[in-house]
Amino acid sequence: MTATLTPPPASTPPSPRTAGRATRTPKPVLIELRRGLGPWTGAAVLLTILVTMYGKAPGWQGRWADATNMLHVTTGMLVGPLALAAGCWQGGRDRRRGTLDLWESAPRSPLRRLFVAVAPSALWPAAGVLLGDAVCLLATWPYASGGRPFLELLAADAVAVAALGAIGHVVGRTVRWRLTAPLLGIIGYVGLGIGAYSHQPVRWLSPASEHQFLWDRPVWWFGPVSMAWTAGLALTALLAYGLRRARLRPLALVPLAVAVAAAALILRLPTDEGPWRPDPALARPLCDDGTPQVCLTAVDERLLPEVSAALAPLNARLKGLPGAPVRWVGGPFGPARPGDVELPDAAADAVRGRLPHPDLYLNSAVSWLFSDTCEPGDGTGRDAERASIINLAVIEWLAPTPLGYGPDPTVVRPYIDRLRAKSPAAQRDYLGRYLAANTCHPDEVPVP
Structure with a gap:
C-alpha cells in the first residue's frame, strides 16, 4: 500500500491592511x-x-x-x-x-x-x-x-x-x-x-x-x-x-x-x-416702563422683571408724590440725574436669575431710599432716638420684613399702628412730608 503525501496548503499572506494593524504599536x-x-x-x-x-x-x-x-x-x-x-x-x-x-x-x-x-x-x-x-x-x-x-x-x-x-x-x-x-x-x-x-x-x-x-x-x-x-x-x-x-x-x-x-x-x-x-456695553441701563422706572444694567437683564415685581407695591404708593424717585437705578455709576435713587445689588440677593426673597429686597430698597448722606454731628439732639425709631417704623410700614428679620416690634409697633390707622389720603400726605424731610436732622422728621 502506497502512502500519498499531500503537501500542506500554502498559507495566505495577510492583506496589507491587516498586516499594518498587527504590527502597529501604540x-x-x-x-x-x-x-x-x-x-x-x-x-x-x-x-x-x-x-x-x-x-x-x-x-x-x-x-x-x-x-x-x-x-x-x-x-x-x-x-x-x-x-x-x-x-x-x-x-x-x-x-x-x-x-x-x-x-x-x-x-x-x-x-x-x-x-x-x-x-x-x-x-x-x-x-x-x-x-x-x-x-x-x-x-x-x-x-x-x-x-x-x-x-x-x-x-x-x-x-x-x-x-x-x-x-x-x-x-x-x-x-x-x-x-x-x-x-x-x-x-x-x-x-x-x-x-x-x-x-x-x-x-x-x-x-x-x-x-x-x-x-x-x-x-x-x-x-x-x-x-x-x-x-x-x-x-x-x-x-x-x-x-x-x-x-x-x-x-x-x-x-x-x-x-x-x-x-x-x-x-x-x-x-x-x-x-x-x-x-x-455691559453697563448700559435697561429700564422698564413703570413709574418710577426700574433700571438695571445689561449684565442683570434677566433680573429686571423680578426687581420690577418686587418694587411694584412701593412704586404704587410713591407714584405722583413730590420727592419720590423718578428712576430706580442699579449699576456701577449710581444715580446719573436728578430723581435717581440707587438700588441694592440685585444679583447679591438672586439665585439662578431669580429673587428668592423679594420682600427682603424691597425692604433693602426702602432703606436705601431713606438713607441720607449725613455730615459729622448730624443725627444728634433730643429727637435723635425718636427719629431713628420713626425711620424704622416707616420702612417696616412700606416694606414689612419676614418674622425674625425686622427691628424689635415692641419699639416700632406704636408708630406702625398709627400709620396703618390713617386714611389712604392721610397716608399719602404723611409719606410726602417724610420724603421731603432730611433724616439727618431729627427735628425735621414728621411724627405720624
Whole structure:
C-alpha cells in the first residue's frame, strides 16, 4: 500500500491592511498617558472644580463674570498646587521603581524622552480644568444674560495648570526626597495665595488673582501674554533639565526670554485695575416702563422683571408724590440725574436669575431710599432716638420684613399702628412730608 503525501496548503499572506494593524504599536506618549498617576490627577482636578463650584453655585450661576472669576480663583488656588504635587510625584516614579536607567536607555533623544514622560503631568490636569470649566459654563448659560465668559482667561488657566504640572515633574525628577511632592504642593498654595492677594502689580502674574468688577472686560492681549508667561517658565525648566548634558542647553534661554518679556508687559499694568477696563456695553441701563422706572444694567437683564415685581407695591404708593424717585437705578455709576435713587445689588440677593426673597429686597430698597448722606454731628439732639425709631417704623410700614428679620416690634409697633390707622389720603400726605424731610436732622422728621 502506497502512502500519498499531500503537501500542506500554502498559507495566505495577510492583506496589507491587516498586516499594518498587527504590527502597529501604540505611541509612547499614549502609553504614558494611560498609566501612572495622570488619569487620577485629571479626575481629582475635575472633582475639585465641580465640588468647589457646586458649593458656591448661588453666588456665580447668574452672571458670566462671577462664573469666570470663581473658576479662575478655584483653578489657581486649589488646582494649581494639586497639579504641582501630582506632577512632582509622577516625576519621581521611575526613580522610585529603579527603572530610570532603563527609561534613559530608550533609543530616543533625552529631550524627547522627557516630553513623553512629562505629558501626563501636564495634559491630564489641563484636561480636567477644561472639562470642569465647560460643565460650569453650561450650568451658567440658562441664567446669565449680558456679557460673555472670558474664554481666553480660562484657556490661560489651563495652560498655567499644565505648566505647574510640568515644573512639578522636573522637581520630582531632580529631588530624591519622598516628601517633596506634598511639601511642594503646600509651598505652591502659599505662594499662589500671597501673589494673588498682593496689592502690587505682581498680583496679575499669579494665576489665582481675583477680580470682581462685573462691568469690566480684560484687554485683548492679557490672555495670550499670560499663557506665554507660564508656558515660558515651564519650557525653561524642561529644556534646562532635558539638555543638561548637551551643548544645546543655552536653548533654554529662549523660552525664558519670552517669559520675562511677558512678565514685564504684565507688570506695567496699573496696580488696581490690572488688565481690566470698563465695558460700556455691559453697563448700559435697561429700564422698564413703570413709574418710577426700574433700571438695571445689561449684565442683570434677566433680573429686571423680578426687581420690577418686587418694587411694584412701593412704586404704587410713591407714584405722583413730590420727592419720590423718578428712576430706580442699579449699576456701577449710581444715580446719573436728578430723581435717581440707587438700588441694592440685585444679583447679591438672586439665585439662578431669580429673587428668592423679594420682600427682603424691597425692604433693602426702602432703606436705601431713606438713607441720607449725613455730615459729622448730624443725627444728634433730643429727637435723635425718636427719629431713628420713626425711620424704622416707616420702612417696616412700606416694606414689612419676614418674622425674625425686622427691628424689635415692641419699639416700632406704636408708630406702625398709627400709620396703618390713617386714611389712604392721610397716608399719602404723611409719606410726602417724610420724603421731603432730611433724616439727618431729627427735628425735621414728621411724627405720624
